[in-house]
Amino acid sequence: MRRARSVVSLLVLTFCFSTTPAVVDARLEDASARKAALKCQQALLNAAARFFKKELAALAKCSNKSVECVHNPDPAKRAECLGKLAASNPCNETLKKVLTPLQSEFGTTVASACNGLDPSELTDAAGLGFGLLDPECSSIGFDASDAGGIIECLGRVYRRSIERLFAIQAPRTRELFQATGIDVTGLRDLPGYKGCQGCSVTPGDPEQEKA
Numbered sequence: 001m002r003r004a005r006s007v008v009s010l011l012v013l014t015f016c017f018s019t020t021p022a023v024v025d026a027r028l029e030d031a032s033a034r035k036a037a038l039k040c041q042q043a044l045l046n047a048a049a050r051f052f053k054k055e056l057a058a059l060a061k062c063s064n065k066s067v068e069c070v071h072n073p074d075p076a077k078r079a080e081c082l083g084k085l086a087a088s089n090p091c092n093e094t095l096k097k098v099l100t101p102l103q104s105e106f107g108t109t110v111a112s113a114c115n116g117l118d119p120s121e122l123t124d125a126a127g128l129g130f131g132l133l134d135p136e137c138s139s140i141g142f143d144a145s146d147a148g149g150i151i152e153c154l155g156r157v158y159r160r161s162i163e164r165l166f167a168i169q170a171p172r173t174r175e176l177f178q179a180t181g182i183d184v185t186g187l188r189d190l191p192g193y194k195g196c197q198g199c200s201v202t203p204g205d206p207e208q209e210k211a
Contacts, residue, residue: 037128048154058098167191
């Protein structure tokens with residue numbers, strides 16, 4: 001038995017140390033193209049990080065206000081808070097200011113940084129490879145064969161990913177946004193999970209909201 005284990009261990013070690021790392025030959029040959037590709041990729045990643053940070057921060061700010069209002073232990077104060085927010089929630093303006101220019105800012109930044117690349121260097125597998133995203137981009141109505149289509153596709157995918165990620169962290173977000181007067185029509189990828197049964201967050205409810 002001990003000998004069998006030794007043989008197996010030897011085979012595993014032999015396999016691990018004899019395996020040759022994959023060599024990636026798909027690359028840009030021209031030095032200036034490589035430099036432009038690196039600039040484009042770095043700018044895109046930095047712009048994406050800002051994109052995520054801004055939308056997540058705006059969603060968190062508004063979510064915190066909704067949660068604080070809904071979970072107020074004083075029925076009268078809770079009803080007053082819900083009534084005020086339902087009538088006019090300042091988060092509608094906050095979200096509008098953040099989300100409306102977000103994709104255009106992202107697009108402007110990336111387009112400027114990537115204008116030194118030929119379309120093929122942006123899309124081909126030997127370049128940055130964004131043409132590989134065409135099936136996913138096509139499924140949501142965008143063409144990944146040129147810079148404009150890629151930028152629009154990425155912005156749309158980012159919004160979808162951010163809103164789904166946020167809802168996983170705070171599953172009642174859509175429900176509470178609607179209860180506190182936040183217009184969710186612009187948050188089309190924010191999932192709405194089935195809410196609390198037998199409880200209410202309406203302004204006139206005297207019972208404390210159950211989590």
